[in-house]
Amino acid sequence: MDGLKKFDRLNMSPNNTDISELLEKIASGNAILFTGAGFSLGSENVLGEEPPTVKKLTDIIANEGGFDGENNLKSTANYFLKVNDDSVLIKILSELYTIKKISPSHKAILTPKWRRIYTTNYDNVISLAMMDNGKVVKNITTDDSSETYFKEDNVCVNINGSIETLKNDVIPDSFKLTTSSYLSPDSFITSRWFPSFKKDLERSSAIVFVGYSLYDIEIQKILFESPEFKKKTYFINHKSASPLTLFELSEFGKVYTTGVDGFAKEIVNNLQKYVREEEAFYLESFTEYKLEKHTETIRDHQIIEFLLHGNIENFFIDDSITSKLMNPHIVMRDQLNEVNELFKNFNYVTILSDFGNGKTVFLREMISYLTINGKRVFEFNDIDGDYSKDIEQLSSLNCELYVVIDNYEMYIEVLQNILLLNDPKIYVLLSTRSSNHDQNMQLIDKSDQIAQVNIDLLNDNEISDLNNIIDTVGLWSERAGLPEQRRFDLIKENNKSQFSHTLLNILQAPQIRDRIANLLSSLFKKEDNKDTILAICILEIMNIPLTYNNISEIALNNSIYNTELINNTDFKQLFPSKNNQIISKSSLFARNLLAYHFNPNSTVTKLLEVAEKFHSVRNNSEFEKKIYKSLLRFAFIERVVPLTNKRDMLIRYYEQLKSRLGGLKNTPHFWLQYAMARIALDDYNNAQNYLETAYAKAYGDYDTAYLDAQQARLWIKLSITEFDQNKSMDYFKKAHNLLCNLYDDQYKYRQVEAYLEYYDTKYTKLSKKNKANFLNAVIEMHKKLQELRKGYTTESNRMDHCYNKLDHILQNT
Secondary structure: OHHHHOOHHHHEEOOOOOOHHHHHHHHOOOOEEEEOHHHHOOOEEOOOOOOOOHHHHHHHHHHHHOOOOOOOHHHHHHHHHHHOOHHHHHHHHHHHHOEEEOOHHHHHHOOOOOOEEEEOOOOOHHHHHHHHOOOOOEEEEOOOOHHHHOOOOOEEEEOOOOHHHOOOOOOOOOOOOOOOOOOOOOOOOOOOOHHHHHHHHHHOOOEEEEOOOHHHOHHHHOOOOOHHHHOOEEEEOOOOOOHHHHHHHHOOOEEEOOHHHHHHHHHHHHHHHHOOOOOOOOOOOEEEOOOOOOOOOOOHHHHHHHHHHOOOOHHHHHHHHHOOOOOOOOOOOOHHHHHHHHOOOOOEEEEEEOOOOOHHHHHHHHHHHHHHOOOEEEEEOOOOOOHHHHHHHHHHOOOOEEEEEOOHHHHHHHHHHHHHHOOOOEEEEEEEEHHHHHHHHOOOOOHHHEEEEEOOOOOHHHHHHHHHHHHHOOOOHHHHHOOHHHHHHHHHHHOOOOHHHHHHHHHOOHHHHHHHHHHHHHHOOOHHHHHHHHHHHHHHHHOOOOEHHHHHHHHOOOHHHOHHHHOOHHHHHHOOEOOOEEOOOOHHHHHHHHHHHOOHHHHHHHHHHHHHHHHHHOOOOHHHHHHHHHHHOHHHHHHHOOOOOHHHHHHHHHHHHHHHOOOHHHOHHHHHHHHHHHHHOOOHHHHHHHHHHHHHHOOOOOOOHHHHHHHHHHHHHHHHHOOOHHHHHHHHHHHHHHHHOOOOOHHHHHHHOOHHHHHHHHHHHOOHHHHHHHHHHHHHHHHHHHHHHOOOOOOOOHHHHHHHHHHHHHHOO
């Protein structure tokens, strides 16, 4: 025992004096339990024996087959099945691993609520223990859908398969006779459940291994390098374990040498004192925003970090709301008051902006604004929590409150839940990119009750504030010497009064690009690091949370869990992290990285690999489905393909996509996206061919509205480039007639905006008759938009831009 005490200073607790730390985490109901072979000791199978270890199982199978198993279960089982039917081996396994009696310790360990149970054991000890506790366990394998079971309680994931899944005649693929009962990288890591496993690790209060030996944790190479995981990982081992074994386990977490029985005793005797009485108000999916007390003054480097990366502490935003600062760092939007006024007439307001124009920052300003004005504000942050129960609890509060959902298109079911409740005390602030909104509204009941505010354009006061902030931190560079009015004009005229254009110009400045390149140079020496940063950029542009799990799924590696990368000074400057999530928030920065700092061929190759992976798992969950759809969309691919040789890279991507993804060439959606790529590249002949292919493959009830919009777009482009004025007008009229029959949404009016380009390039060259035809088309669309504008709650959306362009034509003819 003296030898064990020497390890106490490393990460070990042989005297178990501090097991209270673990019990408190288990009492939360959010800990994960892993059981290995040692957990089942003390149980009794139908033969009246303990279930055998892997070594003993190997010997039993080999003896039954009359050969030497050489301590290799996988080879032994494979050879046995070559000369025997599956049913013979099933009978052996059923007798050995069908448990009829468990120990009190098994029941005790399964008494608490566990977030999830994982086991590499074949037996049914967990099922019996749960049953003795009055619970029914849902036994699943790694082949089962995470979308179906991830939110369920009392789920046990049988990593190597379960005796309960064996039939009389066939051993299923889910039953793995591996060389050791550990988490096998060959099968588990590539399984459908592995992404959910990583989510469990990230969100659990504790990760508790019971009955595992050193050889059972091969997966440590992939996951357990994360300091966040190590801090909450615990091993329950027996006192007779060798000091070396205990030391090696302590490298990956804290070790308790109570053994299974001692651990069970601790649970029976002491767990209850850590179980809090059920609180009247505990939320899983929402977090209430609280103002923070602080004395910190924002520094220039923090302002630059915010402008370039979108990363800033909440209390600095609070400061901007509450006082006029000597060192301004945020453009406070006048539309904060507009949204506040809208909430007097609407319970739902959506903030819209185009790519990179600051909708998430605006939400943060609005959250601070509401909180400072005495409102209770709850941010949605976890789709895997019980949001239905949370919403009911929020409704039970006897006060007015605000719920905030950023990128609501990813959480339509949450919004529908709130709409269905229809509680007048709950106000909902939403956000999404403008390009997503019209399509999303078609999926939502009562969408007419949702007001919208577009924040794309900065007004003159806001432009002055942005000009001042950029000047204060020295980001105007060589333009710093320009008069203030000239810099103002640069933002208003050259950058079209938008954050996105202004910040892109800053990011493209040579000194900023060189600074970023220097930070990336050491990181890019490792290919896995480069793929991880690429994954972060892809997710940022897709508007998907930057959790470590999501990043590793896109990177096709697990480097994001590696402390060497996470603690790298250069990486932390670019991508600070907290609680297993990258906290930077700037799609513009991500796009800039891809445009200027990645090799085009490498990026396209990686995108194709990711597309291939998600094509095979696209039906697993909403996350996989969203990734897959984005990887097909031209609007996304055009943003992530680097600028160098972009034309060839786009064509290469779509050419290889259809050959690598089985069945894709038979879908109209693929040919639509490929046609859009060709239109953008001014390759109109191929674009027309691909649109016709898409129409030909649009069977049954396929909605051709998007196809029609792109066909109209192509015809307008052809009308502008066509030299013969009569042919030009024929193209234009075909486009106009097609657009008149489409839904009144942004996809339609985005194409109508091109009427102004037709006017600027063609109108003076048209005959009197064709001028009349053109003006009639403009008047028709203008009148339609006049009617639609009566229902608007703001003047800065796609249809208003279109209306203003048509109005310009009519005012000048």
